[in-house]
Amino acid sequence: MGYALITGASSGIGKQLALTLAKNKIPTLLIAKNEQKLIEICQFIQQNYQVKSHYYCYDLSYEHVAKEIFERLELDKIDIDYLFNNAGYGLSGRFEKYSYKDYHNLIQVNVLTLIHFSKLFIDKYALCSTPKYLINIGSTTAFHAIPGMSVYAGSKSFVRSFTIGIARENQNPNLKIKIVTPGGTHSNFMTKAQITNAKAIKLGQKFNMDAQEVAEIIYKNLNRKAIEIIPGFMNKVHAVIAKFLPHVLFENSSKDIYVEK
Numbered sequence: 001m002g003y004a005l006i007t008g009a010s011s012g013i014g015k016q017l018a019l020t021l022a023k024n025k026i027p028t029l030l031i032a033k034n035e036q037k038l039i040e041i042c043q044f045i046q047q048n049y050q051v052k053s054h055y056y057c058y059d060l061s062y063e064h065v066a067k068e069i070f071e072r073l074e075l076d077k078i079d080i081d082y083l084f085n086n087a088g089y090g091l092s093g094r095f096e097k098y099s100y101k102d103y104h105n106l107i108q109v110n111v112l113t114l115i116h117f118s119k120l121f122i123d124k125y126a127l128c129s130t131p132k133y134l135i136n137i138g139s140t141t142a143f144h145a146i147p148g149m150s151v152y153a154g155s156k157s158f159v160r161s162f163t164i165g166i167a168r169e170n171q172n173p174n175l176k177i178k179i180v181t182p183g184g185t186h187s188n189f190m191t192k193a194q195i196t197n198a199k200a201i202k203l204g205q206k207f208n209m210d211a212q213e214v215a216e217i218i219y220k221n222l223n224r225k226a227i228e229i230i231p232g233f234m235n236k237v238h239a240v241i242a243k244f245l246p247h248v249l250f251e252n253s254s255k256d257i258y259v260e261k
């Protein structure tokens, strides 16, 4: 059986995806920067689920890293059945708060490395005769602009549009391409994004989903026909009302939460 390669597997949704897949006897290859966390997750999986789990420690903000990883997979003779492009992060606050380099790194991780991985995977498996899965993790921030998280929301709009586009191009029923659109989820996301606003934290505590629940929903929906997986009722409602309500309503409330006064 081929492996599930999961980027951003050291915490949050990626870690829970690794555990969910392992529980279902799928071998996992975990990628992130934090080596200690990856070692602990691999050991936990091997001890508790008796299925293979390896890790590669990489910083995905470097330009050619996806190619390097695919070359290493060849050398290690690891075949991939599932590619979860999950690594990603946000930066909150006014656009002026961060440097161009900060935004460049974010786009490299959230967008460019994701495209590169997708390209390498599809080039290799476009004609696959057994099931292969390319799963890109987007966000409900793709539904409209998010003042105070403009670059992040833009990156996720790209990921969603790109993934739906290539999924509709795909004619091979064995190759399944899906976009996952989670909303607020308990993870390190808010800390990394520097979200400190009390209202945002309170809303997160009240409405965020558990990363484990998100991961299980993703797993259960891998073989469904729909291209988009939207975990949770509230996020599905968000998707529907964003189609009908003027976006300025969402944009003003995001501005309240994420832009410093």
Ligand SMILES: NC(=O)c1ccc[n+]([C@@H]2O[C@H](COP(=O)([O-])OP(=O)(O)OC[C@H]3O[C@@H](n4cnc5c(N)ncnc54)[C@H](OP(=O)(O)O)[C@@H]3O)[C@@H](O)[C@H]2O)c1
Residues within 6 Å of the ligand: 007, 008, 009, 010, 011, 012, 013, 014, 031, 032, 033, 034, 035, 058, 059, 060, 061, 086, 087, 088, 089, 090, 109, 137, 138, 139, 140, 181, 182, 183, 184, 185, 186, 187, 188, 189, 190, 192, 211
């Ligand atoms: N949590 C939410 O509310 C939410 C909502 C919608 C969508 N999402 C999306 O869900 C995905 C997972 O996020 P999460 O919520 O689980 O956040 P998280 O707990 O912060 O996890 C992010 C993962 O990405 C990895 N990562 C970040 N930058 C990296 C880099 N340069 N190189 C390698 N790995 C890197 C992190 O690993 P290291 O730090 O070890 O490198 C970590 O494993 C992201 O794409 C995020 O945009 C999250």
